[in-house]
Every structure is written in structure tokens, then in C-alpha cells.
Amino acid sequence: MKELKKQMNPVLKTIYTPIIVFDGKVQIGKEDGNLELEDLDGSVRDLLNLMDGTRNTVELANEMNIDHADLLEILNDLDEYGLVEDASAVKYTSLNENERERYRSNLNYFSNFSTLKKSRFTYQETFKHTTVALLGLGGFSLTAAALAGMGTGRIIGLDYDSVELSNLNRQFLYCEDDIGKLKTEASSDRLKKINSEIDIEVHNVKIEDAKSLLPVIRESDIVINGIDQPSILSTRWVNFACVKLGKPYILGGIGHTSIILQKYVPGEENGCFDCYLLNSLREAPEFIHQLKAVYGASFQKRNTAFAPNIAMITGLVTNELAKQIAGYDRADNQSSSLEISSLSFERLSETQWKKASGCPTCNGDMNSDEPADLNMILELSKESRV
16 A cells, blocks of 8 residues: 555545435546445545545544544545545645636646645646747647647747748638738747746747757757658658757648657657658668658648648647656657548557667767768668568
8 A cells, every 4th residue: 555644635536526426336437437436334425525625634534433544545545546636735836826727727637647645736837847849830839829828838939931821721829910920929929928927939940950950959848840841851850859869759740631640759669750761661662762752842832731630730749748748648658650530530550669770860870960861761771671
């Protein structure tokens, strides 16, 4: 049994109220199935009602007329079910009253992962002290708004474009009055209006190599990549800079009727985007023709970005980012690619990025500031092909 402290005020999480009492049972609704506790004498119901956060464990034991050690054992079981948290944790949080109200829904969500030992406030505090680099303020302008609303402490945004009429079908951070303005300026103004309590830093710069990314990524805790041109090459720039500095990144994209989520997570067995390319070439040598056809290309006026799909990829990216920042779901802490149909929501493909032998980025000389050229990737893929 986990050792629980005496000086705490256990409370049934509000996300699990009201409880339902019938036929000598107490039923608590959970998403993974209702939990039913036998309660023939009504003692479970009485305990849950008394656990309103105003009583510490000694007071609860006295009112229930049970031994304190027995109460702690019951609380430990309830904690294992994820039903209770410590109401007294509010005394120790660094979040002020205004922040607790602003992020009330966040905190309710974080109750899904809080325990008697780990407060829901700690998750929001982590956001407050996190810096996110957002590379591209176009399609991911909605992501910028989400980051601000979630209470991310510092957002560093990079872009070089101006707002155009054709952006307004899905880049809802902007409005018609912003047409012609730099996206960095327009986004900064809007984000400060969404949340004036966080730091917004923007740089109007066109990324043309990995080296130019290093200063911004060095200052960040995690990166969201919204740079999609030049095709594949730009992803390799971001990948190289993040691997070099040991920073996780998330990127999202859309196909004609699909949504793509990719992420790199530093780890001994986790591969990077170059590993993904190498392994793909080794498994399917014909991929070389497609890779050569699109590599380094910039495609104009063929964007299929449809607002509902942009909203979906925004949700996937920010949800993944939240897990990486707060650490409440480490089961999926692997480098990977996921493709989902935007029509049926079916998973079309899912690939874990395992380290590839000979990867010039994961296993190469990181004294360089730029990734190996494509020809080296192609040659390395042939060397280990069976």
C-alpha cells in the first residue's frame, strides 16, 4: 500500500459526481465502465458524502468511527481507482485565484490524472512554466490560440508571410482587417488579447536551413512544426535541430482526405524523421521515386486545407503536446506517425519510428549544423537493404 500522509483533506473528484445509490450498491460513472461498490450498510455512501474536502483523515476516521489506519487503507483503494484527490492541495499551488478561475476547466480535466499525492494544479503549473516554439503561424494559428488559452507560459512564434484573403477560410486567428499585415504582428496582437498573462514572442523570419532554427529551439521545451515547404526538406531541418538539441517536436499535416500526426520524442530506442525515411526506403525501395519527386519542392495554390480538417489536426497536435508537457500519458511516449481518414476517422496507418542503423542524424556527427543531404540517405538505405 502506498503511504498516504495524515494531513490531507480527501475529496471525491467532482468529475465523478453525483454518485448513484441503489440496491445496496454505490455506482460511480467512469468512462471505462461504471464502478459499483457494495454498500449494504450505507457506510460507503456516508464516507463519500463526508469526503467534501473540509475534513482531514483524522476527522474523517473519527466521524466514521473507524481506525485511522483502516481509513487510510480505504483511501488507498479509492486512490487506485482514481476517484479521490487532496482538497488541501490548493493551499500549496503557485496558481493565484485568477489563474485557478481562468483555467478551471483545465483543472477539472487534469482531475482525470490527479491522485492523493499529485495535485491537478501541478499539471497547470507545468504549462505555466513551459516554452513552446511554434514554427509557422498559418495553418497552426489555431494551435497558437489553443496554446494561449491553455495557459502555456511562453510561446515563440516564427513566420514570414502576410495575411491573405485565402487564409481566412481556416486560419481563424485572423480577420479581414488583418489582410496585408504580417502574420507575426497580427498573431501577437490577437494572442495577447486572448491571454495577457503569458509571454508572446514572434520572429518574422523565413526558415531556409536547420542552423537558423537552433536559437529558437534551444530556448524551447517542445516544438510544433508547421513548416511544410520546401517539402520534406523543411521537416528534416526541424528534425535535425531538435535531435541535436534533444527537444521533442510534433508536426501535423493534411492530405486530400486524411490527417497526419507525427512526433519525435528523445529516447534511447526512439528514432527520428531521418530514421523514418531510411526505414521506409529499406522496406519499400520503390518509395525512392516518390521521395525524389517531391523532395525540396514548393507547391503553390494546391492547398486542400479545409476548416474542419484544420480543427481536427489542431486538436490532435495540442492534445499530444499537452501529454508531452504534463506527462500524464507516458504509455504512448514514442516517436511515431499516425494517419487518419478525415471522412471515416479510420486509422489508415500507424508507424513507430525505431532507430535506423546508420542514421546520419541519430547516430551521426552532430557537430554539423545541417542534416546530411538526400543522396547520403538514399545510399545508406541501399547498404542495409536485404
